[in-house]
Amino acid sequence: xxSVAQPEDQVNVAEGNPLTVKCTYSVSGNPYLFWYVQYPNxxxxxxxxxxxxxxxxxxxxxxxAEFNKSQTSFHLKKPSALVSDSALYFCAVRPYGNNRLAxxxxxxxxxxx
Amino acid sequence: xxxxxxxxTHLIKTRGQQVTLRCSSQSGHNTVSWYQQALGQxxxxxxxxxxxxxxxxxxxxxxFSGLQFPNYSSELNVNALELDDSALYLCASSLxxxxxxxxxxxxxxxxxx
Numbered sequence: 241x242x243s244v245a246q247p248e249d250q251v252n253v254a255e256g257n258p259l260t261v262k263c264t265y266s267v268s269g270n271p272y273l274f275w276y277v278q279y280p281n282x283x284x285x286x287x288x289x290x291x292x293x294x295x296x297x298x299x300x301x302x303x304x305a306e307f308n309k310s311q312t313s314f315h316l317k318k319p320s321a322l323v324s325d326s327a328l329y330f331c332a333v334r335p336y337g338n339n340r341l342a343x344x345x346x347x348x349x350x351x352x353x
Numbered sequence: 354x355x356x357x358x359x360x361x362t363h364l365i366k367t368r369g370q371q372v373t374l375r376c377s378s379q380s381g382h383n384t385v386s387w388y389q390q391a392l393g394q395x396x397x398x399x400x401x402x403x404x405x406x407x408x409x410x411x412x413x414x415x416x417f418s419g420l421q422f423p424n425y426s427s428e429l430n431v432n433a434l435e436l437d438d439s440a441l442y443l444c445a446s447s448l449x450x451x452x453x454x455x456x457x458x459x460x461x462x463x464x465x466x
Contacts, residue, residue: 283459343395
């Protein structure tokens with residue numbers, strides 16, 4: 241069975257500083273990896289995905305993520321955080337050939353003005 | 354292009370009652386998946402519907418059931434509601450059963466009292 245670990249409950253970062261949200265996964269076979277963001281009382285908003293190809297994936301709103309197969313990680317990054325980036329971030333994995341996403345517990349990101 | 358629409362946005366039910374939640378998939382998408390997100394947790398896969406047939410189910414009891422209609426919209430039905438069923442229920446549509454991306458709706462917040 242697939243699983244995702246997001247080890248930090250909350251990530252605090254000053255506005256303008258680099259933001260990193262960590263994710264490691266466990267899956268059989270080749271993974272499809274996703275990052276979603278959730279604002280209060282809202283659904284999940286897609287940021288980016290890794291299917292195959294380049295390990296560095298660029299997504300929406302200036303976010304990017306790096307797939308590292310040897311470390312089974314898919315950390316989310318943004319070079320310069322904005323206050324509006326404060327939200328709940330979820331990493332998810334789906335094995336190739338499987339139809340269900342497994343989510344981590346989420347990371348609350350707080351960007352301090 | 355319309356996104357995923359869920360209704361109602363909020364509802365309150367009494368333990369033991371039954372509830373029906375609705376989802377209209379994104380235009381062109383033929384697959385709908387349902388997820389339950391309990392407070393402070395990541396979403397958990399309930400089941401998926403593809404062309405009106407159930408196509409995979411998570412670890413949820415049979416009192417959770419669903420339907421998909423010819424226009425690919427979907428319903429989630431929960432019988433004999435329990436307090437632990439209180440959660441945000443998310444619908445996600447995709448182009449096919451193993452789509453590279455999922456579009457999520459804003460969810461239905463169900464409170465069972």
